[in-house]
Amino acid sequence: MENYFQKEIECASREELTKIQNEKLKEQVKHVWENVPYYRKKMEEKGVTPDDIQSIDDLHKLPFLSKKDLRDAYPYGLLGVPLKDCVRIHSTSGTTGKRVVAFYTQGDIDLWEDCCARALAAAGATDEDVCQVSYGFGLFTGGAGLNGGSHKLGCLTVPISSGNTERQIMFIQDLNATVICCTPSYAAYLGESMKEMGLTAKDIPLKAGIFGAEAWSEEMRHSIEEMMGIKAYDIYGLTELSGPGVAFECSEQTGMHINEDHFIAEIIDPVTEEVLPEGSKGELVFTAIDKKAFPMMRYRTRDICMFSKEKCSCGRTFIKMAKPMGRSDDMLIIRGVNVFPSQIETVLLEHGYQANYQIIVDRVNNTDTLDVHVEMTPEMFTDNVQEITKRQNDLVAGLKSMLGLKAKVTLVAPKSITRSEGKAVRVIDNRKI
Ligand code: DLL
Numbered sequence: 001m002e003n004y005f006q007k008e009i010e011c012a013s014r015e016e017l018t019k020i021q022n023e024k025l026k027e028q029v030k031h032v033w034e035n036v037p038y039y040r041k042k043m044e045e046k047g048v049t050p051d052d053i054q055s056i057d058d059l060h061k062l063p064f065l066s067k068k069d070l071r072d073a074y075p076y077g078l079l080g081v082p083l084k085d086c087v088r089i090h091s092t093s094g095t096t097g098k099r100v101v102a103f104y105t106q107g108d109i110d111l112w113e114d115c116c117a118r119a120l121a122a123a124g125a126t127d128e129d130v131c132q133v134s135y136g137f138g139l140f141t142g143g144a145g146l147n148g149g150s151h152k153l154g155c156l157t158v159p160i161s162s163g164n165t166e167r168q169i170m171f172i173q174d175l176n177a178t179v180i181c182c183t184p185s186y187a188a189y190l191g192e193s194m195k196e197m198g199l200t201a202k203d204i205p206l207k208a209g210i211f212g213a214e215a216w217s218e219e220m221r222h223s224i225e226e227m228m229g230i231k232a233y234d235i236y237g238l239t240e241l242s243g244p245g246v247a248f249e250c251s252e253q254t255g256m257h258i259n260e261d262h263f264i265a266e267i268i269d270p271v272t273e274e275v276l277p278e279g280s281k282g283e284l285v286f287t288a289i290d291k292k293a294f295p296m297m298r299y300r301t302r303d304i305c306m307f308s309k310e311k312c313s314c315g316r317t318f319i320k321m322a323k324p325m326g327r328s329d330d331m332l333i334i335r336g337v338n339v340f341p342s343q344i345e346t347v348l349l350e351h352g353y354q355a356n357y358q359i360i361v362d363r364v365n366n367t368d369t370l371d372v373h374v375e376m377t378p379e380m381f382t383d384n385v386q387e388i389t390k391r392q393n394d395l396v397a398g399l400k401s402m403l404g405l406k407a408k409v410t411l412v413a414p415k416s417i418t419r420s421e422g423k424a425v426r427v428i429d430n431r432k433i
Contacts, residue, residue, distance in 0.1 A: 002251060002314050005121040005153060006114065009261050010316045017317065020261050022055045024289035029053045029062070031080060032295050038077045039065070039297060056264060059287065060275050064298045067100070070240065075101045080295045091139040092239045099139075102239050103293040109148065111290060115237075115245030115259045116149025122250040122257070122314070123208040123233040125179045127154030132175075134168060134182035134190075135213070136422050137161045141243025142213055146181040149245065155179065162186060162421035165193050176205045184216035184224065184232075185424035188355055191227030196378075201229025210235050212244055214423045215324060215342045219349030234323060240296050241288055247321050252313050255320030263288055265321065266298070267307060270328045281306045283328055284321065302327045332361060332427065334368045337405050341426045344407075347398040348374055355424075356417050363431040370407040372399065378414045 004010050012020075029050045032039045042063040043049065052061055070078065079086075085105050092100040104112070125131060131150040135142025143161055150157040160171060162182060168190060171177060180187070187209055194204060206228055212235035221232045236256050237244040246263055247256035258265050263286045267276045270283040284301045288294075303324040312320065326340030333339070345355055356375040361368060374395065382388065388411050395409040418425075 003121045003124050003126060004316075005117040010118060010257075010318065012261075012317055014317060017260055018056065021264055021289060024261075025056055025059065025264065025287070026050070026053060028287075028289045028295060028297070031292065032297060035080045036078055036295065038069070038073050039063075039295075042069075059264060059266065059298070062287075062298050064273065064285065064300050065296060066300045067302070070100050078294060078296075079103055081105055081293050086293050088144075089139075090141045090144065090239055090243060100239055102242070104242070105293045108242065108291045108293050111262055112145060112242035112245060113148030113152050115242065115248075115262065116145045117152040118149075118259065119210060119233070119235050119245050119248030120146070120149050120153050120155065120179065120181075122248055122316075123179065123210055123231070124251075125150070125153055125155055125208065129153075129155045129178045130158065130175055131155035131179040131181065132158040132160055132168070132172060132177040134160055134162055134180060134186065135244075140422065141237070141239050142181070142183070142422075145237070145243040145245055146210065150179075150181075165190060169194060169197065169199070172204060172206060178205055179208050179210070180206055180228075180230075181210040183213050183420075183422055183424070184211040184220055185214065185355065185419075186421055187211050187224050187228070187232070188220065189419050189421075191224055192354065195227055201227070204228055204230075206230045208233060210248075212236055215326065215345075216355070217323075217342060217346050217349055219346060220355045223349065223354065236321065236324070238301060240294070240299055240301075241286055242291060246286065250312065250314035250316055254312075255308050255322050257312070257316050257318040257320055258307075260318045262290055265307065265319070267305065268300075270300075270302075270304075278309065279306065281325070284324070302329045304328055304331075330427065332359075332429070334361060334370050334405060337403060339370070339403055339405065343402050344372060344399065345426075347395065347402050348372075351395055351398055352380070353377065356415075356419075357426065358417055359427045361427070361429045361431060368431065370405060371410065372407050373410050373412050373417065375414055375417050376411050381414055 033050045086103045088104045133147045137143030209232045224232050233249040235248045237246040247258040266285040267282040276282045284303045284305045288296045305324045308320045358373045360371040392409045399407045
């Protein structure tokens with residue numbers, strides 16, 4: 001039986017949802033107009049006033065916000081409430097430029113935790129479960145968000161944070177953890193470590209995992225599910241919009257339901273900024289309609305994605321987003337060809353490798369080079385040069401057919417690529433362009 005946290009709203013009719021969105025949007029536009037001079041100026045420049053926004057059909061009239069705006073307004077320029085009404089900040093893990101700092105009122109945290117509780121419930125969690133939260137705690141939103149959601153649902157919550165893999169496995173076994181939350185790359189690492197310790201799925205009490213914060217493929221899902229004997233659910237979110245829980249997967253596992261009573265989603269053409277028709281692939285844009293301290297209006301996520309409005313067997317009526325297919329800003333352009341790291345990952349997993357790889361891009365004699373370092377699994381590890389060459393050639397052919405590009409593939413020993421306890425570092429771009 002499907003499990004919900006807030007069934008009434010999660011399964012509301014389209015009419016009810018639209019009514020909620022219309023009302024919240026109007027109120028939110030008034031809120032930013034009155035309290036966020038930075039955004040009011042943008043509206044004025046576009047000749048839009050709150051009176052022009054009467055329903056979600058008018059959303060397209062509003063100006064966008066982008067990462068650049070967040071940088072320009074750093075740190076307080078987009079605050080929607082007095083600082084004394086804020087109770088917490090979180091920040092992105094970005095490595096370049098200023099980090100994004102997002103602010104929360106107690107009410108904002110409350111609705112964020114509701115979103116995370118919905119995600120956990122959709123993965124089958126109840127107050128009978130022990131939920132190990134192995135996302136990082138601190139400025140990163142993963143730990144705090146899922147921790148709050150787990151509390152709301154009444155799970156026995158284990159706020160262990162990431163790292164110390166042996167202790168993670170010991171707690172899972174000793175405390176009988178049934179649900180685990182972490183990045184998919186850390187889940188894969190945990191799975192491998194369990195295998196090395198001689199543990200099989202039967203020795204591990206886990207039944208579900210909530211994995212997100214980075215791209216992961218279907219193949220990786222199957223491999224984690226098999227190693228841990230669980231069902232692996234995807235969860236999506238970003239700091240600017242609270243954190244995890246903007247969208248979450250249900251038992252159907254065919255996309256993530258967007259929490260539409262809190263976030264209105266659009267798909268735009270990243271170049272022309274036009275809203276694209278249903279079913280198109282483009283950049284995801286979100287408007288947070290009831291978050292007060294950091295009210296993001298038409299925020300350009302840079303994530304490339306598409307929606308599905310098909311009826312879902314789980315009973316939820318929220319539209320679904322596909323797994324993000326890459327970011328418009330981490331798309332590599334190699335010899336003029338657009339390459340997403342996720343495409344390379346798909347080829348590796350199809351050939352029986354785990355998602356332990358690194359993509360190294362460089363420019364030699366004015367030509368881009370693409371090197372992919374891939375770890376062999378312990379089962380395929382060998383020092384037979386012929387065997388390794390054959391394996392490498394197979395991957396070169398697979399990548400050529402996926403990308404239309406010749407890559408150099410180097411197979412490396414198991415566990416020789418540095419593991420991440422949070423988001424994995426997949427790409428090293430040495431080009432000085
Ligand atoms: O990663 C929030 C989060 C924490 C989501 C835990 C899920 C679980 P940021 O650090 O601000 O926030 O990074 C946001 O990560 O724009 C996507 O590019 C990427 N991302 C997040 N979830 C997924 C996912 C958190 N399920 C950025 N699949 C987003 C693919 C994801 N990419």
